[in-house]
Amino acid sequence: MRKNIVAGNWKMNTTLAEGVGLAKDVNEALKGIDAKCDVVICVPFTHLASVAGVIDSKLGLGAENCADHVKGAYTGEVSAPMVASTGAKYVILGHSERRQYYGETSEILKTKVNLALAENLTPIFCIGEVLEERENGTFLDVVTKQIEEALFDLSAEDFGKLILAYEPVWAIGTGKTATAEQAEEMHAHIRSVIAGKYGQEVADNCSILYGGSCKPSNAKEIFEKPNVDGGLIGGAALDCASFMGIVTAF
Ligand code: PGA
Numbered sequence: 001m002r003k004n005i006v007a008g009n010w011k012m013n014t015t016l017a018e019g020v021g022l023a024k025d026v027n028e029a030l031k032g033i034d035a036k037c038d039v040v041i042c043v044p045f046t047h048l049a050s051v052a053g054v055i056d057s058k059l060g061l062g063a064e065n066c067a068d069h070v071k072g073a074y075t076g077e078v079s080a081p082m083v084a085s086t087g088a089k090y091v092i093l094g095h096s097e098r099r100q101y102y103g104e105t106s107e108i109l110k111t112k113v114n115l116a117l118a119e120n121l122t123p124i125f126c127i128g129e130v131l132e133e134r135e136n137g138t139f140l141d142v143v144t145k146q147i148e149e150a151l152f153d154l155s156a157e158d159f160g161k162l163i164l165a166y167e168p169v170w171a172i173g174t175g176k177t178a179t180a181e182q183a184e185e186m187h188a189h190i191r192s193v194i195a196g197k198y199g200q201e202v203a204d205n206c207s208i209l210y211g212g213s214c215k216p217s218n219a220k221e222i223f224e225k226p227n228v229d230g231g232l233i234g235g236a237a238l239d240c241a242s243f244m245g246i247v248t249a250f
Contacts, residue, residue, distance in 0.1 A: 006038075063092070093109055123161075127146040131170035174213060
């Protein structure tokens with residue numbers, strides 16, 4: 001059966017010392033509770049190895065991106081094997097900020113997913129519509145296309161290794177959360193798209209997280225929806241207490 005997961009996405013925040021401190025705090029806080037979900041922190045590349053050294057196995061570690069090549073003359077890039085060599089087990093791919101600011105297309109993301117899977121990294125694959133697509137009513141089709149283009153060449157076995165994160169772009173960092181009903185409508189749609197391609201069992205086993213201004217005050221209502229299996233948390237993951245407030249919403 002699918003897992004409940006709360007994953008933090010630190011984005012381009014914290015110095016190394018601050019990041020290691022925050023990771024230690026989350027690690028300690030997690031020890032003190034009986035979490036009803038898997039907990040993961042996705043941190044900047046520069047922090048991965050140090051953070052891996054200060055957390056226990058109860059807390060998962062991930063990167064926020066990886067390169068679309070394995071190695072070679074790609075100055076400034078960080079490959080999936082490099083990420084895996086730090087001890088990280090997850091990698092966020094296809095975040096809307098990567099799509100929007102760094103031109104990441106479905107073709108590029110398809111390659112990244114394959115490279116991540118080859119290193120036994122679990123991709124947390126992000127999908128979601130922009131405001132205009134929400135307002136003009138095309139949002140279900142937009143998300144279907146994002147999934148089909150980047151992921152539907154995978155075998156059912158490989159697809160089963162993914163975590164998906166639905167992040168409406170208009171809700172990211174804006175304080176404007178999707179309603180629990182809007183999230184549930186999209187998550188149910190995503191699950192039906194997966195079922196159409198890979199069958200009901202693969203669809204039922206896929207964890208689909210919600211992301212976009214998720215905080216302790218709204219997490220419970222969103223996570224209670226049957227097709228929402230947790231959250232990908234940006235701003236609220238930068239504060240240990242608020243992140244733990246979301247973890248304990250389960
Ligand atoms: P937010 O970001 O929680 O700050 O809205 C979520 C994300 O972009 O993953």
